[in-house]
Amino acid sequence: MAERGRPRSFDRGEALRHAMMLFWEKGFQSTSMSELTAAMGINAPSLYAAFGSKDALYREAMALYEEGDGVELGQQIADAPSAKAAVEAYLMRSAALFTRPGKPAGCMVVLSVIHAAGTSPQTCTALRDARAEAQAMIEARLRRAVEASELPAVSDLAAIASFYVTVQQGMSIRARDGATRPELEAIARSAISAWDGLTQARS
Numbered sequence: 001m002a003e004r005g006r007p008r009s010f011d012r013g014e015a016l017r018h019a020m021m022l023f024w025e026k027g028f029q030s031t032s033m034s035e036l037t038a039a040m041g042i043n044a045p046s047l048y049a050a051f052g053s054k055d056a057l058y059r060e061a062m063a064l065y066e067e068g069d070g071v072e073l074g075q076q077i078a079d080a081p082s083a084k085a086a087v088e089a090y091l092m093r094s095a096a097l098f099t100r101p102g103k104p105a106g107c108m109v110v111l112s113v114i115h116a117a118g119t120s121p122q123t124c125t126a127l128r129d130a131r132a133e134a135q136a137m138i139e140a141r142l143r144r145a146v147e148a149s150e151l152p153a154v155s156d157l158a159a160i161a162s163f164y165v166t167v168q169q170g171m172s173i174r175a176r177d178g179a180t181r182p183e184l185e186a187i188a189r190s191a192i193s194a195w196d197g198l199t200q201a202r203s
Helices: 012-026 033-040 044-051 054-079 083-097 108-115 121-147 157-176 181-192 195-199
Strands: none
Touching: 012 033, 012 044, 012 054, 012 108, 033 044, 033 054, 044 054, 054 083, 054 108, 054 121, 083 121, 083 157, 083 181, 083 195, 108 121, 108 157, 121 157, 157 181, 157 195
C-alpha cells in the first residue's frame, strides 16, 4: 500500500532554526509570513502543516533557543563552585552570548517582553514562565548555599536573585542597543561588587 500523503520535502529542524533567528531579530509581530516562508525555504501551506500556526511556530522557536543559550546559562549556574561564582558566571557568560558575531544581539527570552506583541495568551504565559526560570535557578543556588553554610541566612533570597536577573535583562537590552562585550562585562563586574552587601546577614 502506498504511504498516505506526500513526504515532507524540507528539513524541519533547519527550517525551525531559521525561524528562530528571524523571530529573535525582529520579534513576533514584525515578522511577516512571507519573511518566514522565505527564510525557512517553504511555502505557507507547508509551514501550517508542519507547525500549525505562526504562534505555535514562535513557541517552538523560543523552545529551541532555550535548548541552546538557556541550557548553557543554567549549566553555568549549576557547575559553579559557589553561589557568588554562579552569579558571576551567569552574568559574564551572558555578556559573551549577547554579543556573538553572526547572532542577533541580546537574549531572545528577555526580548520577548517587547517582541511578543500579538501572541496568544498561551504563548504569553509560556514566555513569562521562561523569563522566570533564570530567577528560579539562581534562587535555588542561593538556597543551597545557605543550607551548606556558604551564605548566612539572608532575609530575602528572591530579592537577591531578582536583582541579578534584572541586571542580566538590562544587559540584553543594552546589547540590542549596540553595547559591546567589554561594556557588558563592566556592568556585570559592577553588579558582582554588590554581592557582599546583598548577602550579609541581617540583624
